[in-house]
Amino acid sequence: MNWVSRLGQVKDTGTPSQKTGSENYSDIGPRTDKYQSLKEAVHREVVTEYNTRFAENRSGEDSSVDMMEIIRQLIGRQEQTLTRLEESKIAQEIYDDVMGLGPLEVFLRDSSVSEIMVNAPNQIYIERSGKLELTGSRFRDNAHVLNVINRIVSSVGRRCDESNPMVDARLADGSRVNAVIPPIALKGPTITIRKFSAVPLKIEDLIGYNTLSPQMASFLEACVKGRCNTVVSGGTGSGKTTLLNVLSGYISDQERIVTIEDAAELQLKQNHVVTLEGRPSNIEGKGVVSIRDLVRNALRMRPDRIIVGEVRSGETLDMLQAMNTGHEGSLTTVHANSPRDVVSRMETMVMMSGMELPAKAIREQISSAIDLVVHQSRFRDGSRKIVNVSEIIGMEGDTVTMQDIFVFKPNGVDSMGKVAGQFVPTGIHPKVVEKIRNNGVLCKDEWFLQKGW
Known part of the structure; x- marks a missing residue:
């Protein structure tokens, strides 16, 4: 790989004795590692050697530099006896530290890991199969964590410092990153990475994971293709974005799609896709581009479908108006505890737009704009299931009326400790x-029959 074209010159990420910008933080002692001094020495030499070769090759035709080869050569020069396995392990750790995200790289490569959580330099958790695990990996100190954060956020044109101690970003593969640093994070810099699989999940995968039934999958496919406005709801980590990505895959390749997100996560495969991403303010507190700004702008881009990663505040009103004015088949997600809670949450968020609308007018907007609410939950065993597919059918007085089309009926746990239950239609024929x-x-009527499953 052409590492020069990827990174340019490599910067020294610092050793425990070379902290950058973290003197005011309470460092946790260095990780106990008999090879730590060797790694630090090789790390410094790698940076010097790489930048020397980069300078020499900058004007040449072949500017590629094999970083792993440099590392192995420098390890060989150290006066320390190592087995081949030890040398390979040390070389990989140094490589990850210089070219990647240090101790996080091993988890980023592991496809079974869905989330990475750094609570402190000496405390890294991962989520695997819906369960949290404390790992044995460590950062050297707070300065090491800060360097990794800066490497992540600088690659997407964002910043994280004392004046802006919280930041959302993404990795090159689309994984979502949230970082919080002191003085907000009292234990030291904190990183949370929500990973996305290299190959996006398909509806068949969700059926295999028992997230929904084949009949529910067929109905949701028909709803997307039939241009129904759909809201995916659920709590944190319930799989809303994954489901939104799967449903988006049913949109025709002939339609113009505009996606709007805080940090771009959706992985649409259609050709006619415009991806918009919000932007925080700069160091002067200016230049912010909100989701609401992007939704308004998207209406001028002749979209057939608008997909908003998540509505959180005033942009909800603009999204509802878009659904009501010719952009049928649009999709979004919202944090909520139930399909009914979606209505009250969206009503509250519309009020955050600053428009002084009466409650009934807001509910009428919601009832006329949204066709379907798909509610997903995460259970104690780590599994994620669609527990309600509900239809909004109109207004009765001041109340938005809804009806469940499919529900998940839990039935305790099985011998493996997994949540047992079944997905059943309510028998109601959707309007x-x-x-x-x-x-x-x-759209087959037999999907909604309670018998014959």
């Missing part, structure tokens, strides 16, 4: 079926 069929999409 949205007419809209789906009018758009030329097949």
Whole structure:
């Protein structure tokens, strides 16, 4: 790989005796490692050697530099006897530290890890199969964590310092990153990485994970193709974005899609996709581009579908208006505890727009704009399931009326400690079926029958 074109000159990330910008933080003692001094010595030499070769090759035709080869050569020069396994392990750790995200790289490479959480330099947790695990990996100190944070956020044009101690960013593969540093984080810099699989999940995968039934999957596919406005709801970590990504895959390649997110996470495969990403303020407190700004701008971009990663405040009003004014089939997610809670949450968020609308007018907007609410939950065993597929059918007085089409009925736990239960239709025939069929999409009545499963 051409490491020069990827990074340019490498900067020394510092050793415990070379802290950068963390003198005011309470450092935790260095990790107990008999090879620590060797790693620090090789690390410093690697940076010097790499930058020397970079300077020499900058004007040449072949500017590639094999970083791993440099590291192995420098380890060989050290007067220390190592087995081949030890040498390979040390070389990989140094490589990860110089070219990647240090001790986090091993978890980023592990496809079974879905989340990485750094609580302190000496405390790194991961989530695997829905369960949290404390790892044995460590950062050297707070300065080491800060360097990794700066490497992440600088690559996407953002910053994290005492004046802006919280930041959202993303990795090159689309994984979402949140970082918080002192003085906000009292134990030291904190990193949370929500990983996304290299190959996006498909509906077949969700069926295999028992997230939903085949009948529910067929109905949701028909709803997306039939241009139903859909809200995916659920709590933190319930799988909303994953499901949104799967549902987005059903949109025709002939339609113009505009996606709007705080940090770009959606992995759409269609050709006609415009991806917009919000921007925080600069060091002067200016230049912020909010999700609401992007939703408003998207309306001028001739979109067939608008997909908002998550509505959190005033942009909810603009999203509802877009759904009501010719952008049918749009999708978004919202934090909520139930389908009914979605309505009250969205009502509150519309009020945050600053428009003094009466409550009934807001509810009428919601009832006319949204066709379907898909609510997902995360259970104690780590599994994620769609527990409600609900239809919004209109207003009765001042109340938005809803009806469940599919529900998940839990039935205790099985012998493996997994949540048992079944996905069942309520027997109600959705009113949205007419809209789906009018758009030329097949929708079978047998999907909604309580018998014959």
